[in-house]
Amino acid sequence: MTKTVFITGASSGIGKASAKLFQEKGWNVVATMRTPEKESELNLLDGVLVARLDVQDPQSIExxxxxxxxRFGRIDVLVNNAGYGLYGVFEAVPRESIQQQFDVNVFGVMDVTRALLPHFRATRAGTIINVSSGAGHFTLPMISLYCASKFALEGFTEALSYELLALQIGVKLVVPHGGVAETSFQLRSAADFAQENMPTDYRPFLDRSTAAFARMGGALTMTSRDVANVVHEAATDGTSRLRYFVGDDARGFVQARSEMADQNYVDFMRSHFA
Structure with a gap:
């Protein structure tokens, strides 16, 4: 029987690349997005259902x-990909924006997962793949709220994997790090967001951080397709592996987090922004 993957945030980037790859591999694909009426590629592919889903709208999820x-009879794999990064010094970010960051990156993942768990329990099968980030393992200034949301996602996913193991439901994390070329995530200036209410005391640090981000993102080579290949691997390798890292650790952040003593790691990270 043809397998089916359900993907959130499939309108662009990693989500869209994953939808195309799974379709090429012969899967049925449920490609969900907030504005499906704007989609002009995926809806032309055989075996692809393009549907509206806003992770902040529980009714659209159900x-x-x-x-x-x-449409397809069953769903075999859920890929929670929808998410975004909030920029700005913490003090200048409104509470409403912080709430939305967690609504999308954390609570939205939980709501979509909860909606599919009864189906997975009934079939005693299924795999949940949550797309995380290097920012769920190491932190960077100017994206403290994004880091907080991804740290929360990592903790939730790891704990959930223990709960669902006895039900034959796999739970996995794909962790892109180092920047994805098409999304230019790292190249967005830290100065783009939350400047209006930013105390001027932060200006020198903001300038240094912006320059540091530009240096870090100067040679992005990883593509959304590269990440999609790892998502497909996680969905099909038949293992109980939890984390799949994908990216270039030329900056050494992932290695530092996993190998250095805590204070040595903090000092190493601070050195990039001092």
Whole structure:
């Protein structure tokens, strides 16, 4: 029987690349996004259902899960990919923006997962793949809220994997790090967001951080397709592996986090922004 993957945030970047790759591999694909009426590629592919899903709208989640099961009979893999990064010094970011960051990156993942768990329990099968970030392992200034959301996602996913193991439901993390070329995530200036209410005391640090981010993102080579290949690997390798890192650690952040003593790691990271 043809397997089916359910992907959130499939309108661009990693989500869209994953949808295309799974379709090429012969899967049925439920490609969800907030504005499916704007999609002009995925809806032309055989075996692809393009559907509206806003992770901040629980009704859209329930409706689309039901439509996906009705269309394909079952769902085998959930890829929680929808997410975004909030920029700005913490003091200048409004509470409403912080709430939205967690609504999308954490609570949205939980809501989509909860909606599919009854189906996975009924079939005693299924794999949940959450797309995380290097920012869920090491932290950087100007994206403290994004880091906080991804640290929360990492903790939730790891704990959930223990809960679902006895039900034959796999839970995995794909962790891109080092920057994805098409999304230019690292290249967005830290100065783009939350400047209006930023105390001027932060200006010297903001300038240094912006320059540091530009140096770090100067030679991005990883593509969304590269990450999609790892998502597909996680979905098909038949293992209980939890984390799949993908990216260039030329900066040494991942290695530093895993190998250095705590204070040595903190000093190493601070040196990039001093």
């Amino acid at each position: 409706t689309t899960v039901e439509a996906a099961i009705a």
